[in-house]
Structure formats: C-alpha cells, structure tokens
Amino acid sequence: MARKPLIAANWKMYKTPAQAQEFVTAFLPLVANHDRDEIILFPSTTSLSVVVAAASGSNVAVGGQNMYFTDEGAFTGETSPVMLKAVGVTHVLVGHSERRHYFCESDEIVDKKLHAAFRHGLKPIVCIGETLEQHEKGQTHDVCLRQIRDGLKDVTAEMAKTLVVAYEPLWAIGTGQSATPEAASEVHAIIRDDIARMIDEETAINTRILYGGSVKPDNIDALMVKPDIDGVLVGGASLDPQSFARIVKYC
Ligand code: 13P
Numbered sequence: 001m002a003r004k005p006l007i008a009a010n011w012k013m014y015k016t017p018a019q020a021q022e023f024v025t026a027f028l029p030l031v032a033n034h035d036r037d038e039i040i041l042f043p044s045t046t047s048l049s050v051v052v053a054a055a056s057g058s059n060v061a062v063g064g065q066n067m068y069f070t071d072e073g074a075f076t077g078e079t080s081p082v083m084l085k086a087v088g089v090t091h092v093l094v095g096h097s098e099r100r101h102y103f104c105e106s107d108e109i110v111d112k113k114l115h116a117a118f119r120h121g122l123k124p125i126v127c128i129g130e131t132l133e134q135h136e137k138g139q140t141h142d143v144c145l146r147q148i149r150d151g152l153k154d155v156t157a158e159m160a161k162t163l164v165v166a167y168e169p170l171w172a173i174g175t176g177q178s179a180t181p182e183a184a185s186e187v188h189a190i191i192r193d194d195i196a197r198m199i200d201e202e203t204a205i206n207t208r209i210l211y212g213g214s215v216k217p218d219n220i221d222a223l224m225v226k227p228d229i230d231g232v233l234v235g236g237a238s239l240d241p242q243s244f245a246r247i248v249k250y251c
Contacts, residue, residue, distance in 0.1 A: 003208050005224065006164060006231035007248045008040040008125065009238030010065065010093065010212075011047075020047035023241050024054035030245035035059060037231065039248055040091050041238075045079055052088040063091030063125070066099055069109070069116035081120035092117050093233075095151060096127045097170050107150030114151065114163075123162040125210065125233065126151060128191075132171035140169070141190050148194050160203045164210060165191060166233045172213025174235060181222045181229065184211045188228035217246040224250045 015023065020043050031039060040061045043051045052062045068078035084092060094117060095110035110126065117124040128147040130140045144167065155163065167187050172179050179187075188209045196204035211223055212233035223229050238244040 003206065003230045005037040006040065006208050006210060007037050007250075008042060008063075008166075008210065008231070008233045009244055010042045010096070010233055010235050011044060011239060012065070012098070012235060013044055014239055015043060015047055017047045017050040021050050021054055023239075024051055024060075027241035027245060028055070028058050028060065030241060031059065031248050033059070034248060037248060042091070042093055048084070048089055049087050056088075061090050062088070063093060063123075064089050065093050065096065067092055067113060067116070067122075069112040081116050081122055084122060085120055089122070091123045091125065093166075094124045094126045095147075097129055097168055097173060101170070107147055110147075110151040111153050114155065118155075118159045118162070123164070125164040125166050127166045127168050127212070127233070129168040129170055129173075129213070135169060135171055140187060144187060144191055145194050148191060149198065152195075152198060155199060157199050157203045160195075160199055160207060164208045164231075165195075166210040166212050167191060168212035168233060170213075174214070176214050178214040178216070178219050178223075179211065181219075181226045184223065185226035185228045188226075188230075192228065215247065217243055220247045220250040 040063050042063045042065050064084045067081050067084055068075055071080050071082045094113045099105045114124050128144050130143040134143050169179055191209055192204045195207055208230035210231040210233045211229050215232045215234045216237045
C-alpha cells in the first residue's frame with residue numbers, strides 16, 4: 001500500500017471564526033480537484049464548526065489541535081473526543097510540542113489521548129521531537145524513541161491503521177530554521193524502524209511520518225522529494241491561503 005502524502009495546517013492560536021471562514025473561502029478554489037495529497041486544517045477550537053461547515057463536501061478535512069481523554073466530566077476548559085466528533089471533526093493532533101512544553105503533557109498523557117482518539121474513531125497525528133539542547137547533545141534519536149515507546153503503548157496494528165506520526169524538532173518550530181531534508185529523513189527512517197519493532201513491519205511501512213518545523217513554500221519541494229517524508233505539518237506558512245496552497249502543490 002503506497003502512503004498517500006498528507007499536508008496539514010496547524011493554525012495554533014490564530015484566526016477568529018470569521019478569519020477562518022475567509023481563509024477557507026479563498027483556499028478551496030486554489031486546491032480544487034487536488035487529490036494527490038490528503039489535506040487537513042487544524043483550526044482553534046472556536047473555529048472548528050465554521051471550518052467544518054465551510055469545507056463540507058470538499059477535499060479538505062478538519063481536525064482538532066488538542067482534546068482531553070475522557071468523554072465528559074468536570075474538566076474546566078477542556079474539549080472531549082465526543083465533542084470533537086459531534087462538530088464533524090475527523091482528525092486530532094496529540095502531543096504537539098507546545099502542549100508538552102507549555103501545558104506539561106507527558107508521554108503518559110499523550111498515550112491516554114491517543115487511545116481516546118482510537119476509541120472514538122478520530123484519526124490521530126502524534127507529534128514528537130527533541131529540544132535544541134537535546135539536539136545539540138546528540139540525543140535526537142533517544143528522545144524520539146522514548147516518545148514513540150511511551151506515547152504509543154499498547155497500540156495494535158489494527159489501531160495503527162489510522163495513526164500518523166509527525167516529527168517536529170522544537171528548534172525548527174517557528175524559527176525559520178528547518179531541519180535539512182536529509183536530517184529529517186534520517187530521523188523518519190529511525191522512527192519507522194522503531195514502529196516496526198513496537199508493532200510490526202507492515203504497520204511501519206504503512207504509517208505516514210510527517211515533518212514539521214519552518215516548512216515554507218521555498219523548502220517544501222526539497223523536503224517532499226525524500227521517500228521517508230510522507231507529508232508536512234505546517235504552522236506559520238499555513239495561515240495564508242496562497243502560501244499554504246503552494247505547499248500543498250509541491251513539485
Ligand atoms: P512552524 O511551521 O511555524 O515552524 O510550526 C510548525 C508546527 O509546530 C506545526 O505543528
């Protein structure tokens with residue numbers, strides 16, 4: 001089974017519902033009939049309904065940037081998987097580095113969220129990646145392996161059919177300094193080997209591994225050439241419809 005490339009926009013805490021609507025109105029015609037790649041938008045929670053409605057019937061899917069792992073309860077400020085499903089969301093980001101860093105999400109929490117996503121039929125993109133300090137100390141592989149092992153506990157081959165992994169080195173996020181295609185590809189290959197060891201070879205071959213961190217219209221083509229890079233998760237450069245459409249249409 002060939003891995004269909006996936007190009008995803010993580011808008012983080014940007015755009016009001018009106019601005020999100022404006023983006024989708026401008027963006028859809030730019031990617032009309034584009035089916036080479038899967039396209040997903042991850043707006044903030046308050047824009048989910050608007051974006052789901054605006055993208056309905058198009059080739060663009062919508063996901064939540066985060067969720068809690070129980071169905072309901074006294075968890076002020078949280079959003080449950082049931083709530084995401086109810087607004088028509090199909091995907092969810094789990095363990096983004098900003099969640100790990102600013103909101104203290106551990107690998108254990110990531111694992112719980114991942115299993116909640118599987119339980120509710122939400123397709124998860126699990127984010128992993130090392131800090132600048134870990135990168136400089138040569139710990140990239142160890143950190144990624146630990147995050148994969150502790151964050152993907154008890155994931156079966158059946159569950160993993162919808163799993164996507166995003167490698168996002170923290171030192172590349174929002175800095176304008178992307179990992180080189182060679183370096184990213186090398187880490188992706190190691191992640192894939194580890195998925196083979198943890199689950200099985202077939203799952204490893206079929207799991208899409210995205211790169212994220214300062215992906216722009218001017219570096220997307222070189223990244224997507226690499227066979228182990230199955231797509232990208234884009235922050236800043238996904239906020240503008242023209243810029244994100246150019247990324248979707250990499251050569
Ligand atoms: P930037 O593309 O702004 O570096 O953000 C990457 C990211 O964190 C996507 O999830």
